[in-house]
């Protein structure tokens with residue numbers, strides 16, 4: 237990471253403030269961390285509201301979770317964050333929050349794994365539900381690794397959500413995207429119909445992921461309706477969304493994420 241520790245601390249504090257103000261956490265919930273250039277990690281402290289943190293409240297820990305500097309105690313979920321960093325060397329930030337609509341899907345047992353919105357397919361991909369484990373335990377860290385070695389965003393059963401990214405802002409944008417997606421899916425469910433993107437449109441979005449270097453191998457949807465067509469499948473039955481529209485929307489997403 238190119239950012240200095242001061243810039244990184246300011247970014248974490250700002251993102252925590254946004255998470256709190258958007259209602260993605262209550263009381264002292266949630267935690268955010270970032271990988272530093274020297275192999276250490278910045279963590280939010282335990283037992284403090286994310287809405288009112290100061291840069292000096294952040295704690296520096298090593299890869300084993302030992303405190304290197306800071307006056308506070310690191311988040312109780314530090315173990316989970318560090319296990320994710322070990323598994324995904326491409327990841328520089330982890331955000332954990334309880335956004336109410338996405339968490340509602342996690343409580344209802346409904347994963348966000350259908351290809352419905354082009355922005356979500358390109359910038360986040362499929363969002364499965366990881367099985368419940370007690371917060372703060374190695375068991376939760378192990379469950380997370382199982383999912384996050386493949387996915388960039390996961391709902392936690394009866395708990396909340398985790399997003400990862402190459403920067404704190406990028407991981408936060410993914411959290412915003414899944415909560416926004418969950419709200420739209422909730423409305424569509426209430427209206428009585430969820431129309432998935434068809435295979436050819438999904439295939440074009442995956443091409444865009446490749447073009448912009450966004451983990452082209454990551455799963456983007458896990459529903460039969462949006463199955464990617466084989467060579468033997470007719471093109472005509474699969475073009476609900478024009479490639480131009482898909483490309484235009486996706487470019488906007490990519491620009492936002494840069």
Ligand SMILES: [Zn+2]
Pocket residue numbers: 265266332333334371395396
């Ligand atoms: Zn939590």
